[in-house]
Amino acid sequence: MKLHVRHETRYAFDAPVKRLVQSHRLWPADNAAQRVLSWSVDVPGGVVGASFRDGAGDMTQTVSVRGPVTELTVTVEGQIETADTAGVLKGHRELVPPSAYLTATRRTALTAELRGLSRDALDGLEGAGTLDRAHALMRAVANAIAFVPGETEPATTASEALNGGQGVCQDHTHVLIAIAQAADIPARYVTGYLLSTADSVGDEAGHAWAELWVDGLGWVGFDAANRKCPDATYVRLGSGFDSHDAAPIRGVLHGQAGETLGVSVSVSQAGQAQQQSQGAGQRQQ
Template sequence: MRLVVHHVSHYRFETPVRRLVQTHRLTPADSASQRVLSWEIVTEGATKGAIYRDGAGDLIETVSLRGPVDELVVEVRGEVETTDLFGVLRDHRESVPPGAYLRHSRMTRPDSELRALADDTLDGMENDTALNRAHALARAIAEAITYEPGLTEPATTGAEALALGKGVCQDHAHALIATALAADIPARYVTGYLQSGPDGAAHEASHAWAELHVPGLGWVGFDAANACCPDDRYIRLGSGFDAQDAAPIRGVLAGGVSETLDVDVSVAVKSQSQSQHQQQ
């Protein structure tokens, strides 16, 4: 499948910023499940640094802007060819060992309820495969947390989302990572794009899911918010210990007081007519 992405992040600052530095994890890395055909990031007026690959295999770019700056627009346009590998991450270049992801953050700390959920879910599965155990945890989170936007905050932890029983993709990912860690399974947070949801409607913001490390397979993605593994509707951007660590855009301001952010994302399947037009 060929997916066309248009992602705009519009920052507005209450008072002009003297200097702004951002780290962008906005460029997909090639792997067996995705191949970048074209990709462009436009940050008007900013100075860009070189793109480098970090230990997790993600592509990182730093941009800086001297003020006074009262607004900033980061625009991403690109096209990616995707392949359904049932969530298995293959041919992704990285050097960090899976064991490094046995560490929890504040967002993914397994409390007593998350540990109990992991124990109950895996009870009797001691002789089952590691993949089936991972699937069982993902199903348990999908059943325990109903997808409902507007009830949680960016700082909501996986434990808080489980207690509430409702949340968004970020909350599902944090809770799933926490239950995996409670079961001594390396797990990490992944950001990216999703072409459509369960109802077929286009997503208006970037998406998130979790990857659990399965011996013999490597990293396998689980999207508990949609009760599935990532397929050819997904584009993987980057990973980290939690949403903050894996954020597509992270920044430092000098002189600013507060900011507002408007995000608009569209991910569409490229039609055959579009492909024919480009070839002419």
């Protein structure tokens, strides 16, 4: 399948800022499930700094924009040929050992409730393989958290999402990471894009899912929001310990200003009408 992606991130500041420096992780890597045919990242007025491929196999590049800056749009566009590998990440070069992803963060920190969810999900599966246990964990998260946009915040933790019983793909992913780690299964956060279908959810401003380490297979993706493993409708962008660590764009402002953030993402099959969804929010950077 050939997918066309267009991703715009728009920043507006309530006062001019002297300088803006961003770290971009906006380039998908080639692997068995995807091959980049064309890809560009445009930052008007941006000066490209260092670029490198990190230990997780993701490309990172710094960009700075000299002020005064009152607004900025980062535009990502490209085409990718995808294939269905049943969620198994093959042919992706990285150096970080899987055991590193047994480390919790503030957003994936374990609580008694999360441990209980993990334990209940695996009840009766003591002799099962890791793959079966991972699927059981994904189902438990999908059953515990209803997909309801607008009920959680970017900083919402796995514990808060579980207690609230509703959230978006970010929340499903944080909870799945937490309960997988409770079961001694390495797990990490993945960002990317999803082609909308009649049954899919979670593509409002990009998408997120978890990868769990399965002995004999390696990293396998699990999208609890959609109760499935990623297939040819997914584009993998990058990974990290949680949503903050895996964020496609992170930035620092030189100057005090409030920020309005708007994001629009469209994913379509090449040659077909684009399907567009948008998200917007307020934050201080």
